[in-house]
Amino acid sequence: MAFRIETYSQPLSDDLQTTLLSVIDEATSVDGIAAISEQFRRAITDGRTDSTAAVTVYGVVDTSEQTQPIVAVAVQRDAQAECVVAPHSRNAGIGSQLLAHLFAAGVVDVWAHGQHPAAVHLAKQLGLSITRELLVLASDNDNAARVVAKQQDTTGLMTLPAQRRFTTYEQACSVADPTAVAAAWVAVNNAAFDWHPEQGGWSQATLQRAMEVDWFDPNSVHLLWDTAAEPGAEIHPPAADANHDPEVVAGLGRLAGFHWVKRHPDGVGEVYVIGIAPHYQGTGLFRPLMAQGLRDLLQGRAGAPAVTKIVLYVEADNTPAVAGYRRLGFTTAETHVVFHRHNDGKDTPGTSGAAEAAGD
Numbered sequence: 001m002a003f004r005i006e007t008y009s010q011p012l013s014d015d016l017q018t019t020l021l022s023v024i025d026e027a028t029s030v031d032g033i034a035a036i037s038e039q040f041r042r043a044i045t046d047g048r049t050d051s052t053a054a055v056t057v058y059g060v061v062d063t064s065e066q067t068q069p070i071v072a073v074a075v076q077r078d079a080q081a082e083c084v085v086a087p088h089s090r091n092a093g094i095g096s097q098l099l100a101h102l103f104a105a106g107v108v109d110v111w112a113h114g115q116h117p118a119a120v121h122l123a124k125q126l127g128l129s130i131t132r133e134l135l136v137l138a139s140d141n142d143n144a145a146r147v148v149a150k151q152q153d154t155t156g157l158m159t160l161p162a163q164r165r166f167t168t169y170e171q172a173c174s175v176a177d178p179t180a181v182a183a184a185w186v187a188v189n190n191a192a193f194d195w196h197p198e199q200g201g202w203s204q205a206t207l208q209r210a211m212e213v214d215w216f217d218p219n220s221v222h223l224l225w226d227t228a229a230e231p232g233a234e235i236h237p238p239a240a241d242a243n244h245d246p247e248v249v250a251g252l253g254r255l256a257g258f259h260w261v262k263r264h265p266d267g268v269g270e271v272y273v274i275g276i277a278p279h280y281q282g283t284g285l286f287r288p289l290m291a292q293g294l295r296d297l298l299q300g301r302a303g304a305p306a307v308t309k310i311v312l313y314v315e316a317d318n319t320p321a322v323a324g325y326r327r328l329g330f331t332t333a334e335t336h337v338v339f340h341r342h343n344d345g346k347d348t349p350g351t352s353g354a355a356e357a358a359g360d
Contacts, residue, residue, distance in 0.1 A: 229254030269307030
């Protein structure tokens with residue numbers, strides 16, 4: 001097979017987007033796991049991820065065919081990349097050469113979704129090492145329903161500590177300044193995930209982009225408020241400027257945590273993001289936050305049907321979070337890893353094996 005690697009300029013044409021996504025979707029269907037993550041897929045459709053980092057999209061063209069079809073796709077964000085080879089074009093050296101091209105472009109970290117055996121084999125050949133492990137944990141609906149039931153009182157209301165209450169994002173924006181609500185959300189998110197490479201360091205613009213996806217539902221974002229909190233109160237670390245504490249919203253209180261859930265088209269529900277402000281961690285909010293989101297996914301409502309199962313993503317080395325989810329009955333369904341290239345000149349791509357999650 002003869003092929004060439006093309007670099008595409010943004011914005012991509014509709015036809016090119018469709019072609020690239022069809023390669024990804026075919027691989028996802030065959031492998032049973034998403035070949036390219038949502039953030040990197042978004043770079044194809046709108047030229048950006050949830051990060052402000054530069055994004056480059058590549059395609060591998062089979063020049064031996066008269067129609068010269070695209071048979072592999074890669075997306076690079078700074079020094080990180082995801083790539084996939086179409087199932088019918090694997091075992092022809094494409095993945096190895098695509099990796100070589102990405103390494104030459106400055107990539108040092110490559111995601112392997114699902115730890116596909118061929119990807120692991122190639123990584124070993126190249127001397128790449130695993131530097132990050134992301135677990136997909138899953139729960140059936142019966143287990144999730146038990147989690148919800150344990151957190152509800154006899155009337156079906158969620159049991160909460162005193163002076164705490166839930167609103168959805170839409171409800172909060174209807175009774176308070178939407179800009180202030182969004183600022184509180186961003187502030188708590190960044191405080192809870194200051195260590196996280198993707199979820200931390202969000203700006204208002206980052207949140208706005210995240211809410212522009214077609215599946216976003218403002219009633220699937222559950223905000224937990226401390227209605228007694230005042231800026232700089234003794235039980236909370238005072239803000240640098242107590243009159244402009246971004247976590248406090250007039251008429252609602254201080255945002256203590258949030259649970260954002262997602263409904264996938266295939267009926268799967270996801271604990272998309274759950275975060276608790278650091279000064280509220282360890283105060284008994286994790287279980288009610290989880291239960292509130294799970295109840296939303298299980299019950300469904302107009303335009304948001306009940307789900308068939310529930311998944312979540314969590315860093316394998318986030319021991320407290322993993323332990324908490326396992327206590328709630330979640331079990332490991334998939335493992336995703338980042339393979340790191342050490343810049344010592346030893347990891348030159350070979351000619352066999354597979355690139356990324358979907359083969360060579």
